[in-house]
Amino acid sequence: MSQLHTADTRDPWQAPPVDDGDAERFCSTCVFGRVCMPQGFSKDALNRLHCLIEHVGPFQAGQTIFRINDPFSAVFSVRAGLVKTFVIDDKGREQVLGFYTPGELIGLDAVYPSRYPCNAVALDTTLLCRFSFGAMANLAQELPGLQQTLFQLMSKDISAALWGKGDYSAEEKFAGFLLDWGRRLARRGFSARNFNLPMARTDIASFLSLAPETVSRVIRKLSDDGVARFDRREVELLKPEALRKLASAIPNLGLD
């Protein structure tokens, strides 16, 4: 593939590393923020750390970041955009495992089998930071803080994976999803009341193990009840308390 394509269609993996001076803007909300940003680590360590981080992208909506069974070598932090991970079951139906918004980390579940256990695709124009896991682990050998960060991130992912286990009504699941999404955006300084649900209804439905029609009906019901206002993919939570009450059936498993 030629390098002379437009920026939008070139192979995202071939994009040159960029230093666009946006560390403040992006890295401050990244889960690795405290690792990458110059505080607490020696200049030497930081230099080595920066050598093992690579900016990749942009990926356009629909482009694959990794495929199930690809050999594992790196985890990815979302800098901008949106990523979903999913598997395909034996009947060809897609099961969405997670959505990743800027600041969140993808791929820690691939460490053990040394292969990615799922597929990851961009749902929107997406920029990523690629962290070589082997190099990270080596560095963690010398930096207790980094080791601890990795342990914590992985531990958190266990709890996150357990989220929603149990049989809950469609309304409870969706309420929990809305609140969770708002909370994650709020971490980056956005409103937790007024936000965008940038993924397709079908993907939300798959993630919650519901039919798209059911999601539609739940949205209708929440609108009718005045609990939230939906306009296309925009959401405004009018009665967060009502949502919290609905979602309270779902245990939180140590997620903040």
Next chain:
Amino acid sequence: MSQLHTADTRDPWQAPPVDDGDAERFCSTCVFGRVCMPQGFSKDALNRLHCLIEHVGPFQAGQTIFRINDPFSAVFSVRAGLVKTFVIDDKGREQVLGFYTPGELIGLDAVYPSRYPCNAVALDTTLLCRFSFGAMANLAQELPGLQQTLFQLMSKDISAALWGKGDYSAEEKFAGFLLDWGRRLARRGFSARNFNLPMARTDIASFLSLAPETVSRVIRKLSDDGVARFDRREVELLKPEALRKLASAIPNLGLD
């Protein structure tokens, strides 16, 4: 509480550390086996490692090992017996999160919040190894192999937590559960065809997000179809292939 009770009712936490020379028997199947057993580590490291491992128990069936929100300091490896972890939702209903059979590790999901995110109780007379996580992490700082083991175990737990996510029929879920349980027993050298399901039907039901009645009916159906034979809690898989076909709907997410 007096130390003069019978062995069976004394506080399990007060049991003195034992060196019953059973390392070969128990530790060889433990997930930490290669860590605890003298291979690849210096004598010094091993001594320090053994200092941070404590044998606890026996816990009798029904006894609590830790409670949700207890401050986290250690992970536990099951030496003998059976443990279940669970949370209680806001309506007082129990959601079982996992069962742990000898050789398996409990508590890695507690690292991040530094509190246990669930309860753990013994379902049978249970012996545990208690590993101080802080001490482990310190040691991992010097032993790359130990650090890698911890990363792998945590990564595996992420995939394990994701198991069964998706909407599957009661029969598919139960078939997957049977095969998974057999596989885990097989790791310890037991038969994967002929084994015991030592937990209550209610607990299996909760784990699979089914009603106990539904589990009963699925068992009945599998019996009628000649797929497996059930006698009380004993199981014999007569047509493992049929089970595998049923369970094939559930993606395996990198579990062996």
Next chain:
DNA sequence: GTTCCGGATTGATTGAAGTCAAGTAGGCGC
């Protein structure tokens, strides 16, 4: 503007599993 298309919504019907209620069977203490 008009057309086309895919995602989203709505309605009608079905079906799998939950609930409720009753009955059975082991295991244990006496």
Next chain:
DNA sequence: GCGCCTACTTGACTTCAATCAATCCGGAAC
């Protein structure tokens, strides 16, 4: 042995969400 208690099973009925089928709507291309 007997009774009791708990776990499990079975049957009848209900319900929530899936499925099937028909629109609807908004955005992109022309």
